[in-house]
Amino acid sequence: MTATATKPAPPARHARGRQRPRHNREMWVLMLPALVPVVLFSVGPLLYGIGLAFTDAEAGRNHETTFVGLANFVDLLGDDDFWSSMRIGLIWSVTVTVLQFLASLGLALLLNQKLFLRGLARVLAVVPWAMPPVVIGLMWRLVYHPDAGIVNSTLGTDINWLADFSWALPAIIVMGIWSGMPQTTVVLLAGLQNVPKELYEAGAMDGAGTWRKFWSITLPQLRPIIVTITSLDFVWNVNQFSLVYVLTQGGPGGQTRLPMLFAYEEAFRYGFFGYAAALGVSIVIVVLALLGVYLWRQLREAS
Amino acid sequence: MRIKSALAAAAVVALAAGCGGGGGDSGSSEKPGQPVKLDFLSLAWQKESVAANKQLVDEWNKANPNIQVTYVQGSWDNVNDQLVTSFEGGDAPDVIHDDSPALSGFASKGYLLELTDKLPAELKSDIPQAAWDTVTFDDGKGNQGIYGVPFLQESQVIIANKKLLDAAKVRIPTTDEPWTWDEFAEVSKKLTKGDTYGVAWPMKSPVNKTLNLALNFGGTFFQTGADGKTTVKVGAEEKEVLQRIHDQLYKDKTADTSALGMGTADPLPGFFADKYAMLPVGVYLRQQVAEQAPDGFEWVTLPPLKGTTTEQGAVSQTLSVAADSEHPEEAMKFMAFFLNGPNQAKLAKGDWLLPTSQKAAADPAITTEENGWDVATGTAKSLVVAPFLKVNGFDEWKSKVATPVLQEFFANKISLDEAGKRLVEEGNEVLERYQR
Numbered sequence: 001m002t003a004t005a006t007k008p009a010p011p012a013r014h015a016r017g018r019q020r021p022r023h024n025r026e027m028w029v030l031m032l033p034a035l036v037p038v039v040l041f042s043v044g045p046l047l048y049g050i051g052l053a054f055t056d057a058e059a060g061r062n063h064e065t066t067f068v069g070l071a072n073f074v075d076l077l078g079d080d081d082f083w084s085s086m087r088i089g090l091i092w093s094v095t096v097t098v099l100q101f102l103a104s105l106g107l108a109l110l111l112n113q114k115l116f117l118r119g120l121a122r123v124l125a126v127v128p129w130a131m132p133p134v135v136i137g138l139m140w141r142l143v144y145h146p147d148a149g150i151v152n153s154t155l156g157t158d159i160n161w162l163a164d165f166s167w168a169l170p171a172i173i174v175m176g177i178w179s180g181m182p183q184t185t186v187v188l189l190a191g192l193q194n195v196p197k198e199l200y201e202a203g204a205m206d207g208a209g210t211w212r213k214f215w216s217i218t219l220p221q222l223r224p225i226i227v228t229i230t231s232l233d234f235v236w237n238v239n240q241f242s243l244v245y246v247l248t249q250g251g252p253g254g255q256t257r258l259p260m261l262f263a264y265e266e267a268f269r270y271g272f273f274g275y276a277a278a279l280g281v282s283i284v285i286v287v288l289a290l291l292g293v294y295l296w297r298q299l300r301e302a303s
Numbered sequence: 304m305r306i307k308s309a310l311a312a313a314a315v316v317a318l319a320a321g322c323g324g325g326g327g328d329s330g331s332s333e334k335p336g337q338p339v340k341l342d343f344l345s346l347a348w349q350k351e352s353v354a355a356n357k358q359l360v361d362e363w364n365k366a367n368p369n370i371q372v373t374y375v376q377g378s379w380d381n382v383n384d385q386l387v388t389s390f391e392g393g394d395a396p397d398v399i400h401d402d403s404p405a406l407s408g409f410a411s412k413g414y415l416l417e418l419t420d421k422l423p424a425e426l427k428s429d430i431p432q433a434a435w436d437t438v439t440f441d442d443g444k445g446n447q448g449i450y451g452v453p454f455l456q457e458s459q460v461i462i463a464n465k466k467l468l469d470a471a472k473v474r475i476p477t478t479d480e481p482w483t484w485d486e487f488a489e490v491s492k493k494l495t496k497g498d499t500y501g502v503a504w505p506m507k508s509p510v511n512k513t514l515n516l517a518l519n520f521g522g523t524f525f526q527t528g529a530d531g532k533t534t535v536k537v538g539a540e541e542k543e544v545l546q547r548i549h550d551q552l553y554k555d556k557t558a559d560t561s562a563l564g565m566g567t568a569d570p571l572p573g574f575f576a577d578k579y580a581m582l583p584v585g586v587y588l589r590q591q592v593a594e595q596a597p598d599g600f601e602w603v604t605l606p607p608l609k610g611t612t613t614e615q616g617a618v619s620q621t622l623s624v625a626a627d628s629e630h631p632e633e634a635m636k637f638m639a640f641f642l643n644g645p646n647q648a649k650l651a652k653g654d655w656l657l658p659t660s661q662k663a664a665a666d667p668a669i670t671t672e673e674n675g676w677d678v679a680t681g682t683a684k685s686l687v688v689a690p691f692l693k694v695n696g697f698d699e700w701k702s703k704v705a706t707p708v709l710q711e712f713f714a715n716k717i718s719l720d721e722a723g724k725r726l727v728e729e730g731n732e733v734l735e736r737y738q739r
Contacts, residue, residue, distance in 0.1 A: 059387055060412030061626070062443040081703060146564070147572070160564040163507060165711070253707025268384045270699050271412065272736075 052277035059271030072278035082279070084254065085262040086286070088169065092258055093237035096176040101230055103177060104184035109214075111185070112192045122189075129182035137246025140175045144247075162248050168255045172244055179243060180236065184229055191225035192218070227298045231291055238287050259283050338371045339630045341637060342396035346377050346620075349590060352653035359646055363637060370633045372398070383698075390414040395625040397634045403437045403453065403619045403692055410450040411443035411695060416624040418449045421635045426452065429644060434659040436688045437619045453619030454642050455656040457585045458607065458682035459515060460675070462592055465601035467494055467580040478681035481606045481613060484519065484547055491557035494580040503562035503570040503579035504548055509709040510701045511618075514691055516583075517544045519610030523690040524726075532738055533694050535730035537723035543610065545712065546719060553715055563713050575600055586679040590655040593674050604675025607682055615682070616689025619659065657683050696737035704729045 053072060057065045076082050111122050128136065143150050144161040152158060161171040195218060203213045219226075241260040244250070250257035250265065257265075259279065267276035347356045353376075360374045375396055377385065383405050389395040395414070409415050427435075430453060438451040468475065471493040476482045482490065491501030506512070514524055522541035527533045551558040559579065562570050568591055573579050575597055582588070592602055607613055622642065624634045640646070644662025651658035651669055657680060658664055664683065669676050691697045705726060712722040 059391060060414070060443070062411070062413045147569075158561065163564040165714075165716075251706075253710055254703065265702075268387050269702075271387055271408075 049277050050281055052274055053281045054278075055274045057272075057274040057277070059273065065274070068274070072275050073282070075275065076278055076282060081254065081257075081262065085257050085259050088255070088257060089238060089259040089283075091169065092173060092176065092240070092256075093234055095173050096180065096237045097230055097233045099173075100177045100180045100184055100233060101226070104181050104188055107181065107185045108188035108192055109218075111189055125185050126182045128179055129186075131179075133179070133242035134246050136175070136179050137243050141247055144171055163252050165252055165255055168248060168252055172247055172256050175243065175247065176237065176240065180233060184233060187225060187229045188222065191222045195221040223298075223302065227295070227302075231295060234291065234294075235287060238283065338369050339633050341370065341372045341398060341628075341630060341634055342375050343372050343398040343637070344375045344377045344382075344396040344400055346379050346382055346400045347654065348379065349587075349654055351590070352650065355649045355653035359641055359649070363640055367637075370630075370637065372637055386414075390625070390627070393627055395627055397625055397628040397630060398637060399623045399625060401451070401621055401623065403451070403621055404697065406438060406450050406621055406623060407440050407692060407695065408698065409623075410440040410448070413443060414626055415450045416626050416628065416631055417442065418452070418624065418635070421631065422449070422452070423635075423639045426639050426642060429662055430454075430659045431661065433617075433687065434619060437617060437692060438621055440693065451619075451621030451623035452638055452642055453621050453659045454647055455620040455651060455654055456617050456659060456683070456686060457587060457656055458615055458617070458679070458686055459512070459583060460586050460589075460607055460678060460682060461581050461583050461605040462574075462588065462675075463581040463603050463605055464574065464577065464579075465603045467499065467577065468603070475603070476605055478606045478678060481609045483609045484544075487608050488547065488551065488555060488557070491551060491581070492555055495555075495557040499577055500559040500562075500579050501557035502551060502581045502583065503559050503565075503573065504552070504583065504713070505565040505567050505570050506563045506710065506713050507566045507569075508706070509713060510705045513544060513548075513709060515616035515689060516608075517541055518614045518616050518687065518689075519608060519612065520544060521611060525690050525694050533734055535700070535727045535734065537726050542719055542723060545709075545722070549713065549715075549719065552713065560714075563710075571595060581605075586657065586675075586682070587655045589674055589679070604678040606678050607685065613685040614687050615685050616691070617686035618689055618692060620656070655679075657686075694734070696734045699736075700730050700733045704733060 054067060054069060055065050056068045056071070057063075107125060111118065111125060115121060131139075141162070142148065146152060146158070146160040146163075149161070151161060159167060161167050199217045199221070200213055203217055208216065239260055240258060241264065244256055244258055244261060245264070248256045250261040260283070263276045263279040263283070266272050266279060343360065345353075345356050347353045357374055360372050364371055377400070382401060386395065386399065386401070386405075386409070390409070390412075399415075401409075406415065434453040434456070435449060437456075438449055438453050439447055440450055442448055471490070473490045473493060474482075474486075476486075494501035514522075517524065517540070520540050520543040522538075522543060524536060524541055525533055526536045548558070552560055552563075559573075562573070562579070567584055567588060570579055570582055571588075571591060574582055574592075575595070586604075589604060596602060607615060622638050624631050624638070628634055642650075642660065644660045645666075647658040647660040647663035648666035648669060651663060658666075658669070663669070664680060670680055671677065694700070708717075708722050708725045708729075711717045712719065717725075
């Protein structure tokens with residue numbers, strides 16, 4: 001992907017600069033069909049949601065919504081449930097992202113070898129991607145079933161994984177890793193195939209072993225892809241909802257209540273729309289901040 | 304080229320505008336002579352019950368060509384989330400099946416139609432006042448009103464293995480002379496032998512069960528002060544049942560701790576395999592016992608226990624009309640038909656619950672000794688309005704505070720005093736939000 005993007009741009013660049021005004025107008029007309037739905041269905045609701053965060057909007061006909069400034073955010077800071085939900089959300093997203101990346105890298109390296117039935121194995125690795133999250137959730141509920149589940153019968157344990165206070169979070173993390181592996185694997189595999197063979201040949205000439213080749217050639221070459229996919233995975237994982245909703249609904253006792261589940265409950269179960277919107281805005285701020293620091297460090301090291 | 308693209312853009316804009324404006328005006332303009340259409344959201348889930356519901360809807364549609372009812376299947380798991388969004392969006396079903404704890408919140412938010420003046424006299428008098436009390440709520444402005452028609456009620460009974468009871472030579476309780484909690488503890492000890500536990504307490508959702516049973520000793524868990532503010536209360540009365548169940552688990556060791564994480568129906572395989580002798584459960588579980596019990600397995604339904612009284616908290620399943628419904632009169636007519644005596648008997652039989660209709664309660668099909676129906680209907684007189692029904696914010700207290708605290712308490716992770724303290728302190732913080 002990135003390898004092709006770094007090829008020198010065609011000389012047409014200069015010609016385009018001169019004709020900019022006309023191009024601009026045409027560009028806008030051409031983009032209009034794409035922009036209308038974006039503004040209508042994405043930007044509009046987004047601004048509306050941010051606006052809600054500064055009101056005391058609640059469900060119900062008897063309630064008059066008023067502007068309350070930062071009151072929702074002040075309440076959030078003093079809400080223990082919010083902090084525990086954020087803590088659970090960070091444990092979940094960091095663990096899932098890191099382990100998902102390591103597992104996918106292993107799988108991608110394996111699938112990049114000249115294996116017997118490699119095509120079939122590559123297809124199989126993508127299968128979880130084709131499953132809707134609700135089906136994945138239902139499937140894992142069977143896997144963890146205390147009586148009929150494959151985990152208990154394999155390990156010989158008698159644990160109700162999804163209802164146990166200390167096991168519920170690790171249990172959903174394992175599921176999260178599994179369900180997100182295909183896209184990470186596919187992207188990493190594509191990256192691996194773009195690493196020039198000459199580099200490995202040169203490495204072999206210099207007497208580098210397998211480990212050294214991986215460390216000094218594969219990883220640096222993959223770097224832009226790794227940064228991209230881990231950032232994307234992190235955002236996806238923080239915003240994960242459907243998988244966990246199907247599996248545990250945030251239980252037992254809030255042990256798996258990810259921030260998104262918390263916001264959902266506040267809005268649609270208890271009817272505090274304003275508070276839930278404030279929660280959503282806070283999650284965006286936290287994600288942007290963490291991602292900003294990560295990307296900034298990566299880019300600085302890269303240059 | 305440029306004209307073409309401009310035209311395409313214009314077409315897209317026109318199309319988008321057309322879509323945006325088109326949705327609003329359909330539905331309200333109905334031609335005279337067209338039948339009125341009603342949506343009926345039903346939460347029936349047991350096979351017999353779904354069949355009974357659909358059959359009644361079909362009967363109605365045949366007899367009333369001018370009012371056609373569409374059966375819409377819902378699920379207890381997510382009905383309240385679904386209803387909040389559809390009330391806010393203005394497309395709620397006309398006739399809504401739910402239960403009284405949910406109505407409390409919906410009534411105060413103004414989503415439901417107040418029914419007092421609309422109820423036909425026959426329906427009103429067939430259902431006793433105690434049941435109407437479970438659907439009488441504040442409308443959010445200080446007026447009390449009726450927001451649903453109560454039709455099915457659940458009570459707690461004990462389902463027991465007859466062979467094990469006979470072998471232990473214990474007294475079989477009757478509705479007039481039930482076991483006391485002390486006697487129950489003794490019996491549990493006698494029944495605990497070898498691999499058999501006297502009792503299994505499935506406590507995956509511990510809150511409603513514990514709160515309903517706590518009334519045996521007068522435990523209400525909520526109190527309303529002179530200033531009209533409701534607070535959580537955990538005193539000696541409330542702690543009684545909690546302590547007794549805890550004792551069975553960890554002191555007498557007559558209750559299996561591994562059953563704690565189970566849902567209500569999960570201990571059944573163990574019950575059939577003589578692992579548990581008694582299950583304290585809701586009356587509806589008799590259906591699954593009757594259906595799944597292996598051949599030759601003998602079971603009995605025992606009346607609920609007695610503390611200082613046999614009182615239990617009652618909630619009702621209800622039918623309500625959405626405030627947005629365009630045809631409230633027709634909806635009420637349908638409900639009056641759906642919930643008349645004979646039909647309630649069919650619904651109660653389908654769901655293995657108690658009907659509120661007095662005519663239905665006299666139906667021989669649900670007073671027979673078979674499958675413990677006589678014991679089940681005998682519990683009806685112990686049902687009183689559950690105190691938590693009128694508490695605004697109960698749902699949030701239940702899921703955020705009470706469920707985790709009670710689960711930790713029954714798992715022996717925290718002491719009774721600590722559990723009580725958290726129920727009150729964290730609970731009052733939650734309730735505070737609803738009383739601003």
